[in-house]
Amino acid sequence: MTRCRPGLVTDPAYLEHAPGNWPESPERLRGVLDRFASSRVHDLVKLLAARPATDRELRRVHHEGYLRLLETLAGRGGGYLDRDTVVTSRSYEAARLAAGGCLAAVDAAFSTSGPGASLCLVRPPGHHAFPGRGTGFCLLNNVAVAACHALEHHHVERVLIVDWDVHHGNGTESVFYGRSDVLYMSIHQSPLYPGTGELTDTGEGEGEGYNINLPLPPGGGDEDLLAAFDRLFLPIARAYRPQLVLISSGHDGHFADPLGSMRLTASGYHQLAARMRDLAGECAGGRVIAVLEGGYHEEALGWCMLAVLDAIGELGIAGGDVPGGPIGKSAPSQEVARRIDLAIAIHGRRWPLH
Numbered sequence: 541m542t543r544c545r546p547g548l549v550t551d552p553a554y555l556e557h558a559p560g561n562w563p564e565s566p567e568r569l570r571g572v573l574d575r576f577a578s579s580r581v582h583d584l585v586k587l588l589a590a591r592p593a594t595d596r597e598l599r600r601v602h603h604e605g606y607l608r609l610l611e612t613l614a615g616r617g618g619g620y621l622d623r624d625t626v627v628t629s630r631s632y633e634a635a636r637l638a639a640g641g642c643l644a645a646v647d648a649a650f651s652t653s654g655p656g657a658s659l660c661l662v663r664p665p666g667h668h669a670f671p672g673r674g675t676g677f678c679l680l681n682n683v684a685v686a687a688c689h690a691l692e693h694h695h696v697e698r699v700l701i702v703d704w705d706v707h708h709g710n711g712t713e714s715v716f717y718g719r720s721d722v723l724y725m726s727i728h729q730s731p732l733y734p735g736t737g738e739l740t741d742t743g744e745g746e747g748e749g750y751n752i753n754l755p756l757p758p759g760g761g762d763e764d765l766l767a768a769f770d771r772l773f774l775p776i777a778r779a780y781r782p783q784l785v786l787i788s789s790g791h792d793g794h795f796a797d798p799l800g801s802m803r804l805t806a807s808g809y810h811q812l813a814a815r816m817r818d819l820a821g822e823c824a825g826g827r828v829i830a831v832l833e834g835g836y837h838e839e840a841l842g843w844c845m846l847a848v849l850d851a852i853g854e855l856g857i858a859g860g861d862v863p864g865g866p867i868g869k870s871a872p873s874q875e876v877a878r879r880i881d882l883a884i885a886i887h888g889r890r891w892p893l894h
């Protein structure tokens with residue numbers, strides 16, 4: 541199959557969801573777009589047009605009543621879903637285009653000549669959105685809608701979602717907790733909002749063993765996440781043999797981020813993304829789609845997104861970060877290694893981890 545340049549999804553409407561003086565602001569996306577412009581990324585990618593997700597596509601994940609609530613709130617000029625989660629007059633349109641942008645990337649990945657690898661620079665983010673409730677800056681669960689589209693429209697049987705946002709993707713977990721056709725893996729800081737994502741939350745019923753949480757203590761860095769991927773996530777993912785790899789690509793684990801307390805670098809995210817590209821190449825016909833979630837330091841987010849696009853698209857352009865990062869390299873911490881051992885003990889009953 542001939543593959544073209546990596547896909548890039550973005551849309552001016554994503555800047556119109558503007559909740560005011562808020563960490564999840566349009567400036568985040570502007571920062572990424574500025575970084576991409578400076579690096580002349582647009583010459584290297586295939587721009588994919590976003591479209592609004594239809595009600596039918598959104599109902600694969602979300603309740604009809606919740607969709608109408610969002611529509612009504614936006615129509616009235618806006619309001620709050622909870623203390624963190626604001627709907628403005630433009631938010632429902634932006635959210636439908638964010639979910640639909642991810643669907644465009646999925647459709648391209650399953651076409652014969654479209655890009656297998658794509659980056660979706662979308663807002664509002666999605667991984668804290670539940671079927672009937674938006675929380676944590678998230679309105680519609682973009683990645684979950686994309687996974688369900690691949691399953692139902694493209695008739696695949698196994699989709700992997702890897703979530704490396706510093707917060708646990710509680711909304712995504714809830715959508716797929718009882719299902720084995722989507723394997724959800726989250727690595728996140730704990731304790732931290734939303735307070736979920738325990739190691740022992742492994743799924744239920746059909747989904748038992750298909751929900752992998754690895755909570756890490758504050759302070760973890762590149763080496764810790766790479767060890768977690770190499771020892772836990774990747775062996776499970778290879779055994780699962782996903783036909784599509786989706787990444788909830790939040791970068792609030794970066795050392796400069798104001799909301800997280802981890803110490804990842806753009807280079808670390810590049811190495812994680814390269815592993816996902818290789819996994820997709822082995823199992824999923826090269827289909828790997830990274831979707832923006834959190835990340836609240838604008839300059840760092842730009843470098844991290846560039847690193848992810850560079851890695852999944854094999855562009856050979858990345859190589860930068862904000863100054864002042866962790867100096868030198870260190871071995872994974874003993875506490876993180878202990879948590880990985882615990883996770884291996886739990887998941888080794890189902891997956892070949894020894």
Ligand SMILES: [Zn+2]
Nearest residue numbers: 705707792834
């Ligand atoms: Zn986050």
